[in-house]
Amino acid sequence: MVWKVIALNSLLAAIYAFSVEKLPYITLVVTFIGVALRVMRWRSSPPDHEKIRMDPVESVKYVLLDVVLFRKTWRTDKAMWLALFLFHGSVAGIVFGHMRGFHIWSIHMFEAFGHAFAEFMVHTLPIYVGYVFIVTQVYFLVRRVMLENKQLTSMPNDYIALVLLLLKSIAGQGMRLVPPEGVPATLYNVVFIPRFVVLHLETIPNSHWFHIHIILTQLFIMYVPFSKFIHIITGVIAPAIYGSRRKEIDR
């Protein structure tokens, strides 16, 4: 029995070490190859009949209206608009929050508004944002299942991407809710890619939640170019083309 526990712990330790030391490089390479393959797939298709001349003003206008404000979804489905707005808002918040760990900004940015406010912004608010993120994803997943074979037919990657994102979000939230393993005297550094990607944490998080979170996150990043999450890039390009090209619209 004891040797089984030792073996399991050794295996976990190896996986966890791999997830921090090796997986980031694999993630980088796979993501790069994935994006390159996508671009090659598009480049190998014929261009449009007419040359698309990008209009910077119209592009920005339609990106703001359709990507930032979800204008079309507002017109179509108010519940979905709210879910999309909260989901993308929480994504922005979570990405911004993670930047503190990578020393792109610090708690001092909010200190000007008082210590309590700064504490709220970096410790309390992220927990609520995490819940919003998870709840909206569950809504998307349930909606998809309900509409399946009625109003839409999903492809496997529609579900894989959503489930992967949901699992990594749950792991991330779990990490916040489970008590940390310790509070180091100085910052706890996790070196993914020396000098380039180093995470600085104030507490040592629960090892299991933390490693599950970073493994799933890296799998998710690798999967982006192969999934509908490619819209992180194309979702900006398409409305910019729409704005530049839709000369039919009364302006």
Place this chain on the structure above:
Amino acid sequence: MTAELNKKAKASLGKFTRRQVMELDTCAHCALCTENCPAYNESKDPLHAPGVRSAMAVKLYDKKYNFLTKLFGKTEITEKDVEELSESAYHCTLCGRCMESCPFGFQTHELWSRIREIVADLGGTPINVARLGKMLDENMNPYGLDPDERLDWVDYTDLHEIPEEEQAEVAYFVGCTTAFKGANHDVAFSIASILNEVKEDWTVLGEDEWCCGNPSLISGDEHTAMEYALHNVEALESRGVKKVITGCAGCYRVFRFEYPKLLGREPKFEILHAVEYLRDVLVSGRLKVEPTDEKVIYHDPCELSRLGGVIEAPREALKYLTKEPLEFDENGIDVRCCGGGGLLQAVNNEMRLDIVTRRLTEAKEKGADILVSACPACKLAFTDGVRERGIEIEVLDLLELAAKRLGVL
């Protein structure tokens, strides 16, 4: 057979442009477009949902162009695949409403036309639509009627003669659905009468007018559309025409937005829809009419409003024609299609009538006495709906209403 189909499929699917492949790759099948789709709303058949069509197209594309599918998936395209794609592609009015619901702004009306082109390449075009292509080849119109009958509408109206000039400032491009369909002859008469009333230096092309190419374009035959574009533009330019007026929303859209693409240059004349011309002559005072007391509701033709950008002109004109203009809830760029577009009539007339019934019912509920539009296909759909479904409302083209107020119709 299957090997040949697959060879053709690879070449044909390769016609998706890089923008369209990007759109297909990005479409998350979120179904936000579905509730707004007039065809899906009537049938509730998933095959008719725009997002499902997009999923079907990308699956077929991946079978030929995705290395992962080539390695691990099924790569064979079957006749059943083509049948389903055809069923989906032709149960669509090409109204473009899915484009206006799509969060990413995919230009779906172009995507669906491309899918129809692929369906045509793979021999899946519905028989009635294929027949239409043959009639176009033989008679330069989709109704299979002799080109010399193009001006028959003149004989059926009080207009005894109309100008067929060698040179003119303005040309009236009648369009096949107006010229050959009896229900629309009064529309042609109204436009001709208004041009005479304003004393415009105008002409028609007569037998020299060919189909604008819209039916060819939307059934996937770009080559024929290009041939027609070349002919019509040459016929108009050789007459020194500076302004072309058409009462057909389809002709208008194709002249304005498709001809430059097909020809690789802008024609040397301005294209106006008759409602824009009507607005101009009413606002400038060149045409004077008394407005009616009847309540008039305006239906935006999809090809004129959402796909053509002409939204305010008919409303401005209507202010001179009625004291009580009414609006549908879904209007302008967000208009709900009447069912008259996309060759749906040739494939599923019952669905077309179901779609138009919804619109007619709403017009009645709004308390309208007259329902006006600005497209011969819309007028045909509405008059068929009134006749077949027994909904009592007067249906007119906006130009007919103007001619009535002028006292010539």
